[in-house]
Amino acid sequence: MKRFYFEKETTDRGGFYVPLYRRASPVDAVSIGYGLFVVAYLVVFFIISLTNSFIKDPMQVDIGQMFMSPSFEHLFGTDFLGRDIFSRIVKGTEAFFLPGLLCIAISTLFGLGFGILAGYYPRYCAGAVFYVLNIVDSIPRFIFILIIIILFNPSIYVIMIFVGITSIPKTASYIKAKVELLKKNRFMEASRALGLSQATIIFKHIIWIYSKTVLIIQATLRMGESVLIETSLSYLGIGVQEPAPSWGNMVAMGKDFFFQGKMWLSTVPAVIILMTIMGLYLLGDGLNSLYNEKVSR
Amino acid sequence: MLVEAEHLYKRFTEKRTKRAADACVDVSLVIEHGKTLGLVGESGCGKTTVGRILLRLIDPDSGSVLLDSCDVTRLKENQLRPMRKRFQMIFQESSSAFNPRMKVSDALKESLRLYRRYKPRELKSRADFLLSRVNLSRGSAENFIGNLSGGELKRLDIARALSIEPEFIVADEPLALLDMSIQSQIANLLLDIQREKEISLLFISHDLRMVEMLSHSVAVMYMGRILEYARISVIRERPLHPYTRYLWNPETASVLAGLPEGGCVYRSRCGLYEESGSPTRCIRETPVLIEKEKGHLVACHFA
Numbered sequence: 001m002k003r004f005y006f007e008k009e010t011t012d013r014g015g016f017y018v019p020l021y022r023r024a025s026p027v028d029a030v031s032i033g034y035g036l037f038v039v040a041y042l043v044v045f046f047i048i049s050l051t052n053s054f055i056k057d058p059m060q061v062d063i064g065q066m067f068m069s070p071s072f073e074h075l076f077g078t079d080f081l082g083r084d085i086f087s088r089i090v091k092g093t094e095a096f097f098l099p100g101l102l103c104i105a106i107s108t109l110f111g112l113g114f115g116i117l118a119g120y121y122p123r124y125c126a127g128a129v130f131y132v133l134n135i136v137d138s139i140p141r142f143i144f145i146l147i148i149i150i151l152f153n154p155s156i157y158v159i160m161i162f163v164g165i166t167s168i169p170k171t172a173s174y175i176k177a178k179v180e181l182l183k184k185n186r187f188m189e190a191s192r193a194l195g196l197s198q199a200t201i202i203f204k205h206i207i208w209i210y211s212k213t214v215l216i217i218q219a220t221l222r223m224g225e226s227v228l229i230e231t232s233l234s235y236l237g238i239g240v241q242e243p244a245p246s247w248g249n250m251v252a253m254g255k256d257f258f259f260q261g262k263m264w265l266s267t268v269p270a271v272i273i274l275m276t277i278m279g280l281y282l283l284g285d286g287l288n289s290l291y292n293e294k295v296s297r
Numbered sequence: 298m299l300v301e302a303e304h305l306y307k308r309f310t311e312k313r314t315k316r317a318a319d320a321c322v323d324v325s326l327v328i329e330h331g332k333t334l335g336l337v338g339e340s341g342c343g344k345t346t347v348g349r350i351l352l353r354l355i356d357p358d359s360g361s362v363l364l365d366s367c368d369v370t371r372l373k374e375n376q377l378r379p380m381r382k383r384f385q386m387i388f389q390e391s392s393s394a395f396n397p398r399m400k401v402s403d404a405l406k407e408s409l410r411l412y413r414r415y416k417p418r419e420l421k422s423r424a425d426f427l428l429s430r431v432n433l434s435r436g437s438a439e440n441f442i443g444n445l446s447g448g449e450l451k452r453l454d455i456a457r458a459l460s461i462e463p464e465f466i467v468a469d470e471p472l473a474l475l476d477m478s479i480q481s482q483i484a485n486l487l488l489d490i491q492r493e494k495e496i497s498l499l500f501i502s503h504d505l506r507m508v509e510m511l512s513h514s515v516a517v518m519y520m521g522r523i524l525e526y527a528r529i530s531v532i533r534e535r536p537l538h539p540y541t542r543y544l545w546n547p548e549t550a551s552v553l554a555g556l557p558e559g560g561c562v563y564r565s566r567c568g569l570y571e572e573s574g575s576p577t578r579c580i581r582e583t584p585v586l587i588e589k590e591k592g593h594l595v596a597c598h599f600a
């Protein structure tokens with residue numbers, strides 16, 4: 001009988017390159033698969049909620065259909081105003097999807113910029129840039145978000161921009177380390193001798209070939225983080241406000257009816273939140289061990 | 298391309314300990330159009346440094362390099378970059394001359410695309426042609442560079458240098474790490490290309506016998522200084538400097554002594570110096586490169 005082995009191979013063997021599918025352990029494969037499933041349903045939900053097709057109107061109040069338990073017509077039942085919970089969950093992705101992408105974009109772009117600047121000109125820029133970034137890094141994020149909300153009562157976009165800004169230092173310090181490490185590598189000299197411009201060397205060789213995996217991993221982790229922040233703020237009643245649906249405020253609204261036997265009102269969105277955040281973090285972790293990078297959350 | 302280097306001087310200083318080493322002292326050389334200059338010497342004598350200075354990968358402390366009477370030491374990096382298609386280098390450590398996470402075909406295509414426009418199909422056929430020219434199998438084009446062996450990398454390095462079609466190549470030990478059959482293939486390849494395109498070649502090697510096959514003239518280096526400089530036939534038949542004679546016949550056990558203070562750098566190992574009873578002239582005066590015969594320069598008082 002033939003026997004199959006799962007052997008985890010790494011890139012550590014003297015720079016020996018092993019194809020990705022041979023490096024993945026079963027655990028990695030499962031967590032990445034699950035993570036991709038989560039990403040898939042998030043994207044599908046978002047597209048559906050943008051086009052407003054396939055789902056019932058999530059704002060439609062129907063007193064006659066209050067507290068309907070899950071059925072074929074209402075997949076996850078209805079809430080205390082008779083609104084369809086499934087459509088509200090689908091619509092709820094709008095609350096964090098674009099703000100989350102905005103947060104990722106800000107932290108990645110500015111992190112790249114500052115990282116390259118500090119890595120390439122360590123004498124002139126690194127000190128100043130990282131002085132500022134360390135200050136940003138030392139801000140207690142959640143407390144600061146609460147303060148901003150109390151003072152300005154901003155929209156979720158502004159909050160996510162702030163989250164993006166506070167996560168710039170992580171990306172920047174990673175990119176800086178990568179640039180500094182690779183700058184001394186001999187193949188930089190070879191590329192220079194070939195006649196590649198400085199920009200090509202930085203963006204193609206350092207960023208695209210060496211750092212794209214880390215940026216992808218950081219992006220997935222950051223998406224999970226922004227889902228977490230959005231839902232918890234909405235749960236506290238300071239994020240997305242009723243009647244606009246958000247997974248957080250759905251849990252908050254439904255929790256009063258939990259002990260009256262109508263548990264689907266809060267349980268369904270809570271489980272979805274759990275599944276989503278877990279999926280995004282597992283995706284990040286799986287890619288992390290697959291690419292053998294060491295990115296912390 | 299006519300290459301002239303004048304009075305190159307480069308000193309490397311270790312930052313912490315302040316220890317300094319002269320990698321090249323007053324090196325002047327000329328490579329005529331379509332000719333090969335062999336640069337011979339033991340490891341650590343500054344051959345690679347001279348090559349890197351010629352292509353301005355590092356800046357010399359003083360001196361000038363004229364490539365077709367254009368002083369590259371004075372150009373800025375931006376002005377120099379368009380010129381780089383005219384001179385290329387074959388690196389000594391090919392393993393660190395490539396980005397190991399690229400595919401072989403991508404690396405070749407990158408250099409091919411750099412100065413010339415190709416259609417995608419032409420690009421692929423050109424890359425395949427280059428691979429076959431350096432005797433790499435077509436299947437290796439899809440390999441990652443980190444997976445190639447040392448000899449394959451060396452050949453890929455040569456293929457990359459050829460892909461630019463330069464007029465001047467600094468070949469830094471192109472035949473080291475290769476086995477005998479491939480060595481002769483590569484040597485013939487270099488000769489062929491030189492004949493076809495009339496490129497100038499700086500051939501750096503520690504092996505005088507290998508240099509003899511390929512070069513028109515030879516410069517012998519020791520401790521960053523050129524000790525003898527002549528046409529290859531002269532070096533073969535009448536080597537004047539004791540070091541060149543030693544390189545031709547390196548059986549005699551010679552201990553590598555440190556750099557003596559002042560005077561002739563080679564005297565601590567020099568047979569001639571001992572035979573003639575340690576003359577004070579060798580200790581006091583540094584010998585200069587003098588033309589002893591026509592076109593035969595030697596830096597020795599007694600040669």
